[in-house]
Amino acid sequence: MTVLLIGCGRMGGAMARGWVGSRRVLVHDPLAAEVPDGVERAASLADIVVDGPLSVVLAIKPQAFDAVADALRPLAERGALFLSIMAGITLQRLETALGTGRVVRAMPNTPAAIGRGISAAVPGPDLRVEDRGAIDSLLAPAGAVVWLDEEALIDAVTAVSGSGPAYFFRFTEALAAAGAAAGLPTPLAMEFARATFTGAAALAEADGSSLAALREQVTSPGGTTAAGLAQMNADGSVDLLLRAVVDAAAARSRELAG
Structure with missing residues (x-):
């Protein structure tokens, strides 16, 4: 599997370091001065070529999502699975902007940066059974993962563990x-x-x-x-x-x- 990380800040960078060695990791973040060892930079989303399954992890500020959404739609059309750790971006908004229901909204907390966090995950409407395993493996380097049946619970999770x-x-x-x-x-x-x-x-x-x-x-x-x-x-x-x-x-x- 290939992982494309959009945004390589503290949280995204920590997750990327946990993925290196078990899969190919690409990072698209023009503002990042450095990326973790073993990670490839993707200067342009339009030029990404991947053999096999692709997972896209959105780890940017919520206000930056609209600027990259259109460029991500072709990846969705090619069957990419999307994981968002952006605060405040709902599943409906992700589905509408990306053109796919194979999306997961997750809320990790800052101890995830050292692998000691806990993440809540909510599945999108078209998530496949095997997708949950892929998401679990993506979030595993950040710590424990708990799946929620209701997206509305994310607000309480954010208030308790996120903050x-x-x-x-x-x-x-x-x-x-x-x-x-x-x-x-x-x-x-x-x-x-x-x-x-x-x-x-x-x-x-x-x-x-x-x-x-x-x-x-x-x-x-x-x-x-x-x-x-x-x-x-x-x-x-x-x-x-x-x-x-x-x-x-x-x-x-x-x-x-x-």
Whole structure:
């Protein structure tokens, strides 16, 4: 199989590195100064010649899609399978612009850049049974893949996992700032907060217990952790905050999709 990657930014480039060695990889991105080793540049979409199956991965900014859609239609007419990781571009818009229903809309998150992400995938109307396996293999270098039956769920996925890494980073920034306010030197507060964030994530993955169980293991009755959690849980504040955060992000995802 040949993969044509449209857009070779951080996410696209990381995925391309995962494909090299198992298939031919072409990249079309006039703005990319460099492409991963083992990847071929495709200066013009009109000149692409491929023997065998072709998958096209759209990893450009959503606002750039209209500029390349017409040039991609001939590839669709030749039977190409399309995978879009563009935010806000619906399956209907992809189908209309490309002239094919062999499309998949996916939402990875930024840990995909190191192969530790999770992607949601929604099939287009004409996706073949064997196409799912091809899409799974394309997304595998980014991490886990979950197929959705309803495209509308993409907005909630975007709000939880697509935007989610930023929430954890922001929380850790706030934790470090609170540590500094409690008397730690600012660099030391950040070092402790960051190491605690990454260490807790690693423990959650390695242990396999529920997050509730892990929380209870470190919370002694009447202890320091219990005192901190009591503030976090007061009047349901942390739950209300996260509900508002996810609702806002999901609403914005729906707006971007029109």
